[in-house]
Amino acid sequence: MRLFAAVPLPADAAAAASELLPEHPALRRVRPEHMHLTLAFLGETPAGRLAEAADAIARGARGHGRFRMRLDALGRFPPAGPPRVVWLGAGAGRDALVALGRDVRGALAERGLPFDEKPLQAHVTLARVRESAGPDDARAIARAVAGAVAAPLDVPVDEVVLFESLIGSGGPRYTRRATAALGEVGGQR
Numbered sequence: 001m002r003l004f005a006a007v008p009l010p011a012d013a014a015a016a017a018s019e020l021l022p023e024h025p026a027l028r029r030v031r032p033e034h035m036h037l038t039l040a041f042l043g044e045t046p047a048g049r050l051a052e053a054a055d056a057i058a059r060g061a062r063g064h065g066r067f068r069m070r071l072d073a074l075g076r077f078p079p080a081g082p083p084r085v086v087w088l089g090a091g092a093g094r095d096a097l098v099a100l101g102r103d104v105r106g107a108l109a110e111r112g113l114p115f116d117e118k119p120l121q122a123h124v125t126l127a128r129v130r131e132s133a134g135p136d137d138a139r140a141i142a143r144a145v146a147g148a149v150a151a152p153l154d155v156p157v158d159e160v161v162l163f164e165s166l167i168g169s170g171g172p173r174y175t176r177r178a179t180a181a182l183g184e185v186g187g188q189r
Helices: 011-018 047-061 094-110 135-147
Strands: 002-008 027-029 036-044 067-077 085-090 123-129 153-157 159-168 171-181
Touching (some): 002 047, 002 094, 011 153, 047 094, 047 171, 067 094, 067 123, 094 153, 123 135
Antiparallel strands (some): 002 036, 002 159, 067 085, 067 153, 085 123
């Protein structure tokens, strides 16, 4: 099973995020229903360890209250040279998301579940640049990202989901395998 732990974007926020980029044939857009903030990418994981992964996600989420996050900056990876990914980054609420990700990753590590240990980047992938994109396409996309102003999107963060990703010819398909709800803080949701 190919697994990752993430905070999914609500449908309204995902729809608004998908409208931020101008159309360009060299961009392969992420479908709104697939938009999320990855906390940990586990990759190929034996099916027999699914329950351990679900338990780790729940343990990592424990003690974290619900919060709001603001997505308000367009960016790209890498930050210089030809872009490969265009993303929407987190501003307010970023520290809470990073803390949540740190605890989820810590719980995975305690169980000996391997995951990609690259630093957590608080972002939602909006599009990937097609491999067939030429230098003119790359420059146009880089200019569009540099000149774009993202209207802030306020997003509730109230759960962590363990997704299975199935890659097929029609693109990826994500299936929820476990969900860990975040708690209430100060009696507020």
